[in-house]
Amino acid sequence: MKGKHPNTSWTDEDLVRDCRAGDQSAWVALVDKYKKLVYSVPANYQLPPEEAADVFQGVWIDLYRDLGRLERVAGLRSWLVTAAARRSLLHKKKRQRLLNSGDLDPQFPDGAPAFDLLLENAEREQKLRNSVARLPDRCRKMMEMLFFEQPPRPYIEVARELGLAEGSIGFIRGRCLAKLRKLYEQPEE
Secondary structure, three states, X not given: OOOOOOOOOOOHHHHHHHHHOOOHHHHHHHHHHHHHHHHHHHHHXXXXXXXXXXXXXXXXXXXXXHHHHOOOHHHHHHHHHHHHHHHHHHHHHHHHHHHOOOOOOOEOOOOOEHHHHHXXXXXXXXXXXXXXXXXXXXXXXXXXXXXXXXXXXXXXXXXXXXXXXXXXXXHHXXXXXXXXXXXXXXXXX
């Protein structure tokens, strides 16, 4: 992979191997693949943007430092979520100590520990992002415009950008969602 541009088809094993070999494009691809996953953790802890950015940066520094010692590449997502959760909790505890507010261990309404639910949600979100990335170009672009942009684009703009008739957007969207559902339900590599 050395010298190639980042590619969504690279497996975690490919990325970690090439990162360990010093391939900068593999590192860029690895960060790009998991940046939303990592950033979602401090967002779930409701950290302000500057603290979330500190957590994000710290997680990637930790991974870079520990990449050679990472034993199970299959556990990379969990490692990233765990590292981000620990850093987020430290930031939250520090702020709470400063504010002297009391409860330091965030819980979700159902009483489940925040980390378990956080990990489950983060993994589901990452699986969805991976599935969207595997869609054919037109479907991927449509899904991003309709569901990932804020605010979502009106059908007329989507149709114009994709070179489609406005009346066909709903039908094509349905087909793309069916493809996405199939990809999402497939076991990941």
